[in-house]
Amino acid sequence: DTEVTQTPKHLVMGMTNKKSLKCEQHMGHRAMYWYKQKAKKPPELMFVYSYEKLSINESVPSRFSPECPNSSLLNLHLHALQPEDSALYLCASSQESYRNTEAFFGQGTRLTVV
Amino acid sequence: AQKVTQAQTEISVVEKEDVTLDCVYETRDTTYYLFWYKQPPSGELVFLIRRNSFDEQNEISGRYSWNFQKSTSSFNFTITASQVVDSAVYFCALIVIKAAGNKLTFGGGTRVLVKP
Numbered sequence A: 001d002t003e004v005t006q007t008p009k010h011l012v013m014g015m016t017n018k019k020s021l022k023c024e025q026h027m028g029h030r031a032m033y034w035y036k037q038k039a040k041k042p043p044e045l046m047f048v049y050s051y052e053k054l055s056i057n058e059s060v061p062s063r064f065s066p067e068c069p070n071s072s073l074l075n076l077h078l079h080a081l082q083p084e085d086s087a088l089y090l091c092a093s094s095q096e097s098y099r100n101t102e103a104f105f106g107q108g109t110r111l112t113v114v
Numbered sequence B: 001a002q003k004v005t006q007a008q009t010e011i012s013v014v015e016k017e018d019v020t021l022d023c024v025y026e027t028r029d030t031t032y033y034l035f036w037y038k039q040p041p042s043g044e045l046v047f048l049i050r051r052n053s054f055d056e057q058n059e060i061s062g063r064y065s066w067n068f069q070k071s072t073s074s075f076n077f078t079i080t081a082s083q084v085v086d087s088a089v090y091f092c093a094l095i096v097i098k099a100a101g102n103k104l105t106f107g108g109g110t111r112v113l114v115k116p
Helices: none
Strands: A004-007 A010-013 A018-025 A031-037 A044-050 A053-057 A064-070 A073-079 A087-094 A109-113 B003-005 B010-014 B019-021 B024-026 B033-039 B046-052 B064-069 B074-079 B088-096 B103-106 B110-115
Touching (some): A010 A018, B019 B110, B046 B064, B046 B074, B074 B088
Parallel strands (some): B010 B110
Antiparallel strands (some): A004 A018, A031 A044, A031 A087, A044 A053, B033 B046, B033 B088, B088 B103
């Protein structure tokens, strides 16, 4: 099973709303990631969790708040977003080893901020 | 810092033609991994192939093949006998293993359109 599941697939939210994106994997991977992808651009890394601890924050604004409740789950809490935050948000996971480094991605959540 | 460049922004071919995607990378690290991912319109990034910096052997997997040359820092990818289902954006990516976590550096992507 090489599946990363993201919910919801689509989300429309107002600038004053609070919402959460969810990601789940059951591959036993110990690293999980959030990426943001704008239209016609490559994905950009936001956060990396390694063994359930935040290891990389790419200077992401505090209106994005990640959470890793356990090794299989990754959340992204959203609050007071701006229209320019509209994008495809991709979750990924990978083994934390030197031999198995490919990341497996979910289908993403298409977020629209109105 | 790492950098990946995909000079081709869009390629259009007719079905059954071969398609070669170019990728050039920059890194000062001696240990790294290179990848190709496919992103169909559905949005999911699909892992295709991986190559580590110590293995320059070129391989073929089904209709996919790749040409890794450290001397020119290139990692090109070929789809043989293209099909309409191959239409997607293809990303070349690089990882340098760090203790803090693996960070994928993506190229800008190449959109492939296969016409019937």
